[in-house]
Amino acid sequence: MTDLTYRILCVIVMALASYLPRVLPLTLVRKKIHSKFILSVLYYIPYAVLSALTFPAIFYCTGNIYTALIGTFVALTLSFFKLNMALVAVISVAVVFGLGFVF
Amino acid sequence: MAMKKSSPYLRGLKDGLPVCFAYLAVSFTFGIAATQKGFSALFSTLLSGTNLTSAGQFSGLEMISAGVSLIELFFAVFIINSRYLLMSLSLSQKLEKNVGIAKRLFMSFFVTDEIFAITNFSKGELKTSYFLGVATTPYFGWTLGTLLGAIVNGILPPSLQTAMSIAIYCMFIAIIIPPAKKELSVFICILLSGALSCVFFYVPYIKEMSAGIKIIIVSLLSAVFCAILFPKKEGEPS
Numbered sequence: 001m002t003d004l005t006y007r008i009l010c011v012i013v014m015a016l017a018s019y020l021p022r023v024l025p026l027t028l029v030r031k032k033i034h035s036k037f038i039l040s041v042l043y044y045i046p047y048a049v050l051s052a053l054t055f056p057a058i059f060y061c062t063g064n065i066y067t068a069l070i071g072t073f074v075a076l077t078l079s080f081f082k083l084n085m086a087l088v089a090v091i092s093v094a095v096v097f098g099l100g101f102v103f
Numbered sequence: 104m105a106m107k108k109s110s111p112y113l114r115g116l117k118d119g120l121p122v123c124f125a126y127l128a129v130s131f132t133f134g135i136a137a138t139q140k141g142f143s144a145l146f147s148t149l150l151s152g153t154n155l156t157s158a159g160q161f162s163g164l165e166m167i168s169a170g171v172s173l174i175e176l177f178f179a180v181f182i183i184n185s186r187y188l189l190m191s192l193s194l195s196q197k198l199e200k201n202v203g204i205a206k207r208l209f210m211s212f213f214v215t216d217e218i219f220a221i222t223n224f225s226k227g228e229l230k231t232s233y234f235l236g237v238a239t240t241p242y243f244g245w246t247l248g249t250l251l252g253a254i255v256n257g258i259l260p261p262s263l264q265t266a267m268s269i270a271i272y273c274m275f276i277a278i279i280i281p282p283a284k285k286e287l288s289v290f291i292c293i294l295l296s297g298a299l300s301c302v303f304f305y306v307p308y309i310k311e312m313s314a315g316i317k318i319i320i321v322s323l324l325s326a327v328f329c330a331i332l333f334p335k336k337e338g339e340p341s
Contacts, residue, residue, distance in 0.1 A: 006170075007142075007146060007167065009173055010163070010167050010173065010176060011146070011149055011150055011153060011154075012153075013173050013176050013177045013180075014150065014153075014154050014159065014160070014163045014176065014177075014180050015153035015154055016177065017159070017176075017177045017178075017179075017180035017181040017184060018153075018154045018155065018156050018159055018180060018184050018187075019211065019212060020181065021181065021184050021185050021186075021187040021188045021191070022184075022187045022190075022191050022211040022212065022214040023191070023207075023208060023211035023212075024188065024191070025188055025191035025192040025194075025195050026191045026194060026195050026198075026207050026210070026211045026214070027204060027207050027208060027211070029192060029195040029196075030195075032196065033196055036334055036335070037330055037331075037334070039196075039335060040329075040330035040333075040334045040335045041323075041326045041327055041330040042192065042193050042196055042326075043326075043330070043335045044288075044289070044292045044325065044326035044329045044330055045189050045190075045192075045193055045322055045323075045326045046190075046193060046219070046220070046223050046224070047279050047282070047283070047289050047292045047293050047296070047326075048292055048293070048295075048296040048321070048322035048323075048325040048326045048329075049186060049189060049190065049216075049296075049318065049322045050216070050220060050275045050278060050279050050293075051275075051279060051292070051293040051294075051296040051297045051300070051325075052296045052297065052299070052300040052317075052318050052321040052322050052325075053186075053216060053272075053275060053318060054272045054275045054276060054297065055296075055297035055298075055300050055301055056297075056300065056301045056304050056305075057272065058269060058272035058276075061265075061268040061269050061272060062265050062266060062268060062269055063265050064265075067266075068269065071269045071273070072269075072272075072276075075269075075272070075273040075276045075277065076276055076280065078277070079276050079277045079279075079280035079281065080280055080281075080284065082281050083277070084277075085121055085274050085277040085278065086120075086121035086124075086274075088273050088274065088276065088277040089121065089125065089270040089271075089273040089274050089277070090270075092269055092270070092273040093266050093267050093269060093270050093273070094266075096265075096266040096269050097262065097263055097266035100262045100265070100266060101262075
């Protein structure tokens with residue numbers, strides 16, 4: 001297998017591995033679920049997934065724990081006051097960027 | 104009746120814009136990383152255009168550089184992306200009635216953490232046109248950002264690039280905090296999931312698990328726990 005063939009196959013394999021978990025539930029689960037338990041689980045899943053994606057990854061994403069912690073605090077505070085999502089992101093990035101010169 | 108509502112697709116376009124900008128920043132970094140590892144701009148752009156997933160692509164790069172087998176590559180990327188199983192399942196329940204198979208096959212391609220976050224928390228049932236509207240600009244942002252990053256390779260100062268990497272997490276926070284203020288059960292779910300995620304990140308042995316599997320286990324545990332303690336009545340908005 002040449003290097004080029006290998007790389008092309010890699011793209012195809014990765015595309016499949018990214019598409020399958022997305023397409024299977026959306027095509028196979030066509031009916032409304034009525035189980036109260038499953039509905040409750042599905043209600044909480046999005047919050048759980050987003051929280052698990054965010055913590056603790058957010059503390060390390062800037063490569064500096066102090067700027068990241070302050071950035072997290074800023075985002076939490078602004079979100080608490082229901083600021084628009086884009087604004088929360090922009091202000092937090094600006095704070096982290098500014099703090100980058102301090103720490 | 105005289106009130107003219109904007110079309111769901113247009114509303115989606117508008118709601119997707121912040122994600123587009125966040126994606127530009129992240130995919131820019133991805134393009135740079137790919138070039139530095141010796142991949143061509145065409146390769147990394149193709150990868151972004153067909154995969155549309157950050158963690159999977161970053162780990163894929165590592166593995167391809169190491170020359171892993173295609174089967175290993177498939178399973179590793181699948182496991183990292185397995186969190187999409189949960190998201191797509193959730194979306195399948197929110198989706199409007201009578202959506203044909205072709206539309207389902209097409210829209211599935213665009214299920215990402217961020218697009219899921221926005222569309223799943225939109226009010227009422229989910230229209231495919233709204234979903235595709237949200238997905239449009241982020242898709243091009245992701246692909247174009249990769250290409251730009253691969254070509255210019257470091258036009259943004261690194262300090263700004265690292266600062267921008269916090270943007271996506273801040274958007275997640277902005278999504279989950281307001282509902283947590285209203286509902287104690289949601290607050291507990293977020294707290295539990297975040298805490299468990301930290302446990303899975305720091306505790307020896309457990310932390311060796313793949314990131315994708317960790318996300319699945321942590322979210323399922325927290326959601327099941329809350330579903331048992333605070334069940335939702337059928338028909339309650341979600």
